[in-house]
Amino acid sequence: MGSSRIAFYSLLVTLVLAGLWAGSASAQGPTPTDDEVNRIAKQLYCPVCESTPLDVCPTEACRQWRDLIRTMLAEGKSEAEIEQYFVTQYGARVLAEPPNRLATYLVPAVAILLGAFMLFRGFQMWMKPSVTEADLEEAQPSQDPYVARLEEELKKRK
Amino acid sequence: MTESSVPAPRRGVPIWAQIIIWVFLAGLLVIVALGLRRAQQGTVQPGQVIDDFTLPLYSGYELDGQSEIHFEDLRGKVVVINFWASWCKPCEQEAAELQQAWAEYEPTGQVIFLGVDYVDTEPEARVYLKKFGVTYPNGPDLATQISQYFRTKGVPETYFIDQDGVLQYVQVGPFNNIEQIRAQIDPLLE
Numbered sequence: 001m002g003s004s005r006i007a008f009y010s011l012l013v014t015l016v017l018a019g020l021w022a023g024s025a026s027a028q029g030p031t032p033t034d035d036e037v038n039r040i041a042k043q044l045y046c047p048v049c050e051s052t053p054l055d056v057c058p059t060e061a062c063r064q065w066r067d068l069i070r071t072m073l074a075e076g077k078s079e080a081e082i083e084q085y086f087v088t089q090y091g092a093r094v095l096a097e098p099p100n101r102l103a104t105y106l107v108p109a110v111a112i113l114l115g116a117f118m119l120f121r122g123f124q125m126w127m128k129p130s131v132t133e134a135d136l137e138e139a140q141p142s143q144d145p146y147v148a149r150l151e152e153e154l155k156k157r158k
Numbered sequence: 159m160t161e162s163s164v165p166a167p168r169r170g171v172p173i174w175a176q177i178i179i180w181v182f183l184a185g186l187l188v189i190v191a192l193g194l195r196r197a198q199q200g201t202v203q204p205g206q207v208i209d210d211f212t213l214p215l216y217s218g219y220e221l222d223g224q225s226e227i228h229f230e231d232l233r234g235k236v237v238v239i240n241f242w243a244s245w246c247k248p249c250e251q252e253a254a255e256l257q258q259a260w261a262e263y264e265p266t267g268q269v270i271f272l273g274v275d276y277v278d279t280e281p282e283a284r285v286y287l288k289k290f291g292v293t294y295p296n297g298p299d300l301a302t303q304i305s306q307y308f309r310t311k312g313v314p315e316t317y318f319i320d321q322d323g324v325l326q327y328v329q330v331g332p333f334n335n336i337e338q339i340r341a342q343i344d345p346l347l348e
Contacts, residue, residue: 047277047302048245060245064279071281090277091301118178122171 032073215297236269237319243278244286249314252332253290259339260294318342
């Protein structure tokens with residue numbers, strides 16, 4: 001009887017402690033998986049090791065960044081909030097893709113359009129037919145009667 | 159006899175287009191040249207007057223209760239700027255010496271040490287500062303603006319700036335002993 005009571009109370013205490021632990025764990029949120037961390041990490045580049053995405057960078061600095069992403073995810077921060085935090089802290093150059101600003105797309109588009117227009121105009125100029133004798137005659141009719149007569153004779157012989 | 163064509167007056171690219179093309183090419187060359195020059199320049203050089211910048215400070219590492227430092231406000235004092243990071247092993251070599259030097263010069267009121275935490279995470283930075291007992295003002299290099307201005311090549315690097323805001327010496331890599339730090343500060347105080 002005594003031993004069964006001890007076993008009952010032990011079980012009760014264990015259940016209470018387990019409940020408390022589970023409660024505190026759920027308050028912190030589930031621990032983000034490596035995949036969840038890397039989904040954000042691969043969109044970031046650490047300035048220390050340029051050209052290596054954060055998700056595969058082996059340096060200590062990048063490991064710390066990944067830990068920070070994990071912590072922020074566990075705190076319930078969204079992907080956008082985390083990226084914004086990194087941009088604020090380390091600058092826009094940490095982003096794999098440039099920030100979605102109007103100028104980022106407008107400047108190259110304007111440059112391409114301008115270049116295309118200039119090429120078009122250039123080709124237009126080069127492709128124009130060359131000036132013929134007839135054009136020149138029409139443009140500049142001769143005033144000298146001798147020359148005019150000569151040209152008339154030449155036309156007849158053609 | 160057929161109608162023969164005569165050489166047409168030469169029609170090239172219009173002058174305005176030529177100007178635009180050349181200006182564009184010249185601009186492109188200037189950008190490339192500036193980039194190459196910057197890449198080869200190294201850090202800012204002694205003799206250069208350091209422009210104003212703002213360093214936000216970690217809580218617990220403020221200067222006179224202020225949460226950020228404006229470099230211009232430090233005119234009249236020798237400023238020692240140390241770039242470091244918690245992931246940087248060589249930084250650990252000099253951390254104790256820097257703190258020891260700060261403890262020596264702080265009472266004079268003529269020298270300020272600033273720790274600029276480069277590309278670091280605050281939790282790890284705090285662990286580092288606590289581990290080495292650092293007490294001088296420290297803060298993050300937000301958006302790496304300060305390190306870009308100084309054109310640092312890595313960490314640790316330490317810059318000694320005189321009372322007029324003129325850079326006097328650059329230490330690339332860690333100090334091996336406190337004498338090396340004194341050797342740069344003492345002449346500036348004379």
